[in-house]
Amino acid sequence: MTEAHSLTTAMLARVHKAILAAQGWLPFDQFMALALYEPGLGYYANQQPKFGTMPQSGSDFVTAPELSPLFGATLAQQVAQALKATGTDEVWEFGAGSGALAHQLLTELQQLGCRLKSYNIMDLSSTLKARQQAKLTEFGDQVQWLSQWPDTLQGVVVGNEVLDAMPVKLLHRLQGVWHERGVVAADLADNPDGLAWEDRPTSLRPPMEPVGEHNYLTEIQPQGEAFVASLAERLLASEKGGAAFFLDYGFPESEFFHPERHMGTVMCHQAHKADANPLAAVGLKDITAHVNFTGMALAGQDAGLQVLGYTSQARFLLNLGLAERMAASPLAERAQAMRLISEHEMGELFKVLGFATHAHWQAQGFAAGDRSHRL
Numbered sequence: 001m002t003e004a005h006s007l008t009t010a011m012l013a014r015v016h017k018a019i020l021a022a023q024g025w026l027p028f029d030q031f032m033a034l035a036l037y038e039p040g041l042g043y044y045a046n047q048q049p050k051f052g053t054m055p056q057s058g059s060d061f062v063t064a065p066e067l068s069p070l071f072g073a074t075l076a077q078q079v080a081q082a083l084k085a086t087g088t089d090e091v092w093e094f095g096a097g098s099g100a101l102a103h104q105l106l107t108e109l110q111q112l113g114c115r116l117k118s119y120n121i122m123d124l125s126s127t128l129k130a131r132q133q134a135k136l137t138e139f140g141d142q143v144q145w146l147s148q149w150p151d152t153l154q155g156v157v158v159g160n161e162v163l164d165a166m167p168v169k170l171l172h173r174l175q176g177v178w179h180e181r182g183v184v185a186a187d188l189a190d191n192p193d194g195l196a197w198e199d200r201p202t203s204l205r206p207p208m209e210p211v212g213e214h215n216y217l218t219e220i221q222p223q224g225e226a227f228v229a230s231l232a233e234r235l236l237a238s239e240k241g242g243a244a245f246f247l248d249y250g251f252p253e254s255e256f257f258h259p260e261r262h263m264g265t266v267m268c269h270q271a272h273k274a275d276a277n278p279l280a281a282v283g284l285k286d287i288t289a290h291v292n293f294t295g296m297a298l299a300g301q302d303a304g305l306q307v308l309g310y311t312s313q314a315r316f317l318l319n320l321g322l323a324e325r326m327a328a329s330p331l332a333e334r335a336q337a338m339r340l341i342s343e344h345e346m347g348e349l350f351k352v353l354g355f356a357t358h359a360h361w362q363a364q365g366f367a368a369g370d371r372s373h374r375l
């Protein structure tokens with residue numbers, strides 16, 4: 001039996017146990033949490049490779065820091081400005097992945113003369129933590145890992161592709177009636193993994209009703225919004241507060257619930273290929289959903305944060321000097337960095353949302369092309 005087969009067999013047994021405990025119907029957000037984070041078995045908690053530029057490495061997808069070191073070096077300009085504006089000396093990264101972004105930020109911040117008290121990493125994955133520790137050895141005790149939220153935190157928070165990996169609830173409008181979608185056990189003859197969908201009527205609703213009478217599948221993101229609210233609470237409880245920047249793929253509410261987006265945004269990634277079936281190869285592939293940035297912005301505002309700005313990743317990085325860095329780089333590096341800002345790659349699909357406890361300063365990344373009015 002291969003390691004992957006053994007892993008998914010154990011993962012499916014855990015899912016079926018959870019279905020049984022939930023009286024035969026497991027809401028999708030609970031299934032997604034198991035599939036991604038179940039200790040030792042979930043996608044982000046097992047030993048399988050995840051990040052890399054090519055499928056030959058065993059990786060499933062590439063993130064911006066793996067794509068080009070210019071990503072972190074450019075983002076560091078915004079982090080440095082925010083540290084100065086808030087009078088703080090700590091950086092917090094949530095979901096640090098391979099540690100590539102942390103390495104890029106720490107290297108550039110040193111060159112910029114920023115004296116950090118600490119670079120704090122919050123990551124649920126013990127296997128990724130080990131990889132990060134190996135990557136960041138040169139920075140010694142300056143890098144700290146935390147397994148749970150502190151009561152307060154201050155400084156600059158960075159989250160690259162964090163919100164998209166937070167479990168979502170699936171809502172399905174079927175013949176005009178809203179249902180919540182869950183996972184049930186199925187006959188093995190019909191499905192080799194023994195899992196199937198089942199919709200049940202619900203009082204839950206998306207924040208806006210999609211125009212039209214057609215059947216409509218979508219997501220709501222209470223866990224992501226609760227995360228932003230918890231972050232706000234801790235920043236506001238600290239002496240100096242701070243700022244936060246989230247980079248991810250997604251849309252403002254009006255686009256997220258567009259009438260034509262009737263199949264939702266949940267996607268899976270494995271071996272650099274995408275599919276829309278999270279019930280197959282459970283634990284062996286990533287499950288994500290696009291971010292409703294309006295919901296995240298409102299969650300932060302309602303908890304007391306100020307929105308610093310919202311724009312495309314391309315505009316954000318160009319505001320911070322990426323074009324000048326590219327011009328000074330070798331051709332191969334320029335080609336890779338171009339994918340960060342190309343409209344057909346990461347440039348337009350990925351957005352950046354910024355928060356601050358005190359918005360008395362203009363964040364450089366939002367100096368031109370701010371789209372906050374579209375949220």
